[in-house]
Amino acid sequence: MGFNPLSINYLGFVTVFSVLLSLHMISRETHSIRKTVLLVCLLTSTVATLLTQTRANIVALIISLILLMPRNKKAFVIFFPVLIIGFLIAPGLTNRMHLDRIIHNERIGMYLTTIEVVKAYPILGIGFGMDTYGNKNLIDLRKYNEMISPEFRQKKIIPSTHNSWLDIAVRTGLVGLALFLLIIATFVKMGWQLIRDGTDEFSRDWALCTVSAMIAVSIQGMFVDGMFGPQVIVLYTIFAMMTISWKVHHNKSKVVR
Numbered sequence: 678m679g680f681n682p683l684s685i686n687y688l689g690f691v692t693v694f695s696v697l698l699s700l701h702m703i704s705r706e707t708h709s710i711r712k713t714v715l716l717v718c719l720l721t722s723t724v725a726t727l728l729t730q731t732r733a734n735i736v737a738l739i740i741s742l743i744l745l746m747p748r749n750k751k752a753f754v755i756f757f758p759v760l761i762i763g764f765l766i767a768p769g770l771t772n773r774m775h776l777d778r779i780i781h782n783e784r785i786g787m788y789l790t791t792i793e794v795v796k797a798y799p800i801l802g803i804g805f806g807m808d809t810y811g812n813k814n815l816i817d818l819r820k821y822n823e824m825i826s827p828e829f830r831q832k833k834i835i836p837s838t839h840n841s842w843l844d845i846a847v848r849t850g851l852v853g854l855a856l857f858l859l860i861i862a863t864f865v866k867m868g869w870q871l872i873r874d875g876t877d878e879f880s881r882d883w884a885l886c887t888v889s890a891m892i893a894v895s896i897q898g899m900f901v902d903g904m905f906g907p908q909v910i911v912l913y914t915i916f917a918m919m920t921i922s923w924k925v926h927h928n929k930s931k932v933v934r
Contacts (some may be wrong), residue, residue, distance in 0.1 A: 686901050688725065689734030690908040693893050694915075695722035697741055700756060701886040704748075719756070727763050733900035741893035748885050784839050784900065786822070786829040791843045793821040795851070802850035807905050810847060811836025841898030864891060864916065867923050880926035887918045 699719035706712045726734050742757065794803065794816065803809050803816055810816060818834045838844045846854040868891075871884035894912055897903060903912065 737896040
């Protein structure tokens with residue numbers, strides 16, 4: 678399922694989002710045929726997520742499911758044991774989650790190198806564009822790699838941040854990162870207000886699902902470049918879903934008044 682241009686690392690952005698949507702809909706669907714279709718979607722997306730063997734996808738899926746649990750208890754009780762069993766029997770997955778492989782991961786050197794570049798261009802960054810960071814004529818990553826501790830230096834320079842948050846910081850500077858965090862903070866505030874004060878079940882439930890999806894994307898973004906391609910389309914979709922839930926809530930609030 679890792680067909681070009683959607684690599685295995687990026688596939689999880691789509692499949693984890695699909696799992697959350699399917700689980701959310703299953704607990705609310707009453708029609709048996711539609712419920713069966715949703716179940717097939719749920720299981721297919723779950724298997725695809727586990728077979729990517731990507732740590733970020735697994736962690737994001739588990740944490741987002743826990744956040745989704747309060748409004749989907751029945752579906753959660755049935756699905757979560759299936760997820761754990763799948764995790765245990767998936768080939769090679771438990772080895773990838775071993776603590777030693779996480780501590781000595783090559784991404785640490787990539788992150789530290791990126792941080793050195795951010796320190797060199799702290800305000801406005803190196804410039805927007807996915808090819809800017811890896812362009813040898815613009816940025817000499819070898820110089821910044823030499824600045825970090827010898828134990829973490831990359832033997833072969835990877836021209837990628839492999840981190841959405843560092844991606845934004847290095848390309849748009851701390852100013853750009855601050856503005857992006859402001860957008861996320863606004864999203865979280867809207868979601869929390871809907872979950873807490875939503876006048877109807879539709880708005881409350883979808884707000885919780887959308888916030889859980891944002892948590893998943895944020896976790897995945899800590900280990901993968903998520904600001905381009907299908908990954909960022911998922912992010913835009915999550916923003917749109919929150920906007921729709923917010924609009925529905927306020928329209929119904931006006932009717933009640």
